[in-house]
Amino acid sequence: MAQIETELQMLKAEAINMWTLVNSQLSKARQAFLTFDKDLAREVVLKEKRVNGSELKIDRDCENIFALFCPVAIDLRFLLAVLKINSNLERIGDIAEGIAKYVMEADVPFSEDMLRITRILPMYEEAVNMLVDTQDAFEKEDTILARSVFKKDEFLDNVNRSTHKVLENHLKDHPGDYSQALWMLSIIRKLERVGDQAKNIAEEIIFYLEAKVLKHKGKFA
Incomplete structure (x- = not known):
């Protein structure tokens, strides 16, 4: 096996x-x-350093391969x-850390009613x-699976678009939930960005695999 193939396998x-x-x-x-587990949330925040370290290591290894082998x-x-996937993954790590920080800072668990009406739980799932599908698509070199991610992103976009009106209506009858509504809206927007990052990865x-550039084009091209 050529040295560049070995290096690329290690990078993968x-x-x-x-x-x-x-x-x-x-x-x-x-x-x-889901469980309002502040200790678990704290673990997520502490592990963010590992995500950042992994991103830097992958960037360096890519640069070394460019310099040594001039791949074509x-x-x-x-x-x-x-290189681009690595950046997208690091941003998703930042989003996970941000959600964990919300849990650490919140005073009480989110109300069951708000969880239901916003559809945040199926959105998070x-x-x-x-993210799982993009990893499988990358490992298996499966562009059909990669394309399936685009359809899933539409659901996240729909939930995000409807949240403002849903929470506005809820607060008319439950004005005391104002603080929680702001937290909920922020987390939903973060999850919508996870969808965007996963779509970019796909x-x-x-x-x-196909030498096709889909950015700014129809996603099912």
């Missing part, structure tokens, strides 16, 4: 480890949110994709699923 393994770490962060933040064709596309997977 690093990227998958980063994915697994970020997925764990997002899932643990979800569990902390699919190898070049793979490196470019990993779909956001985690999107686009990079398709670029790497």
Whole structure:
């Protein structure tokens, strides 16, 4: 096996480890949110340093491969994709940390009624699923699975668009929930950004495997 192939395989393994770490962060933040577990939320915040460290390591390794091997064709596309995916994953890690900080700072658990009417729980579940699907698509080199992420993102967008009006109506009858409504709106917006990052990752997977640039184009091209 050529040395560049070995280096690229090692880089792919690093990227998958980063994915697994970020997925764990997002899932643990979800569990902390559901159970109002401040200790688990604190664990997510503390582990953010590992996410940042992994991002820097992958960036350095990509730069070294560029410098040593001057890759072309699919190898070049793979490196470019990993660089962008790495950045997207780090941003999702930041979002997970932000959600965990909300749990740490909140005084009481969110009301069951607000959880239901905002659809935040199925939204969070779909956001985690999107991240899992992109990792599977990357590992298996499956562009069909990557494209399925775009449809899932539409659900997150719909929930985000409807939240303002839903909470406005809720607060007419429950003005005391104003503070919680602000927290809820902030978390929903963060989850919508997770969807955007996962969608960007899916686009990079398709670029790497098919040499198609989907940015600013129809997502099912």
